[in-house]
Amino acid sequence: MNEQTDDLIFKIQDMDCVEEVTILKRELSPLVGGEEHLFFDVLNRRMTVRSQAENVSAESIMQTISQTGMSAELWNEDAKQTEKGTFWSRQGRTILTTLSGAFMGTAFLTHVFLTGSFGAALGAEQTAHGAMPLPVRLQYLAAIITGIWFVLPKAWFALKRLRPDMNLLMFTAVIGALCIDEWFEAAAVAFLFAFSQLLEAWSVGRARRAVAALMDLSTPIARIRDADGREITVDAESVEVGTTFIIRPGEKIPLDGEVLKGNSEVNQAPITGESIPV
Structure with missing residues (x-):
């Protein structure tokens, strides 16, 4: 699911379990207008404040988080791949x-x-x-x-x-x-x-x-066929349900789908979690 452009996304350095999530919900819910506006991804230490929340600045949210003994910073795309911080x-x-x-x-x-x-x-x-x-x-x-x-x-x-x-x-x-x-x-x-x-x-x-x-085993791009029948390359996250995409020999499959034409052998390691192609 794509995030809304007005969402505030933070990386919480000390969020490792449900206990920290409970504390953050309790302290931030009054600030953003309810915990339904808060979404947490513990594995990536990511917290999202939805755009529908009350108008509140990122600075006030980070200040409230710091009062709990945790630290926060604004999320950036590089944070997906590397552990940020000192x-x-x-x-x-x-x-x-x-x-x-x-x-x-x-x-x-x-x-x-x-x-x-x-x-x-x-x-x-x-x-x-x-x-x-x-x-x-x-x-x-x-x-x-x-x-x-x-x-x-x-x-x-x-x-x-x-x-x-x-x-x-x-x-x-x-x-x-x-x-x-x-x-x-x-x-x-x-x-x-x-x-x-x-x-x-x-x-x-x-x-x-x-x-x-x-996640690194999957590819972030997909080759699809547009309304005019041309092949174009787009971000895999932007592909809508029902779109036909094309896989060339040796390429990774970016999305789930049904095979409409052709046959091949496929490496299932992204599904099974094996360390070698299967």
Whole structure:
């Protein structure tokens, strides 16, 4: 389906699941006059505001999105093929999650080295070995900060709106563990939640790349026969139902249809998803 020229289309960098879609619908619906004017494509991280929506600027929409802890930019055609954004927006989550795990592991080993006991490092024998050494606390603190870095904006947004979600729950769990002086548990919660978020983003990204690879197997143009019987080349998206299009030997089939004349062997990889012609 072709987009209307007045549609506003955005790329949402942090939209990886239904949770983000629900938040965006809740915050943007009053702004655009109802969620029926909002359409989401999670695989491509694309949000469309239909032209029938209330007159609202792209800047105000992006500002509202930023208040949720997510970021947005206007969509462009190049975004279909490449992942836009800065190095930090693409790799920041991986870097911080890795650092969180590294800090937690280093803190644990440092605690074992200084106390000579795994039990003390796990908190089971903390009273027998005195207070946790300051270097260990600092390393656990670094693990916690890097682990919840991307959680904090969303947790703060949920707290301001009084709408608890899993981000606020995880943040509360970390603070609760710190309040009872369980630094290892706090760091473990922060790291494991960051790791789960990283796996989610990775799985969605993998699905996104797989779909993009399948789309690359199709051709964006089609050769059709016009009213005068001449062969012309047009964009495949603009071809109407019932139009006759022509396929030459070796060409890709741009659209679904019925064979009216001729016979041939056809590579079905775009349909079956096989990595080789079938």
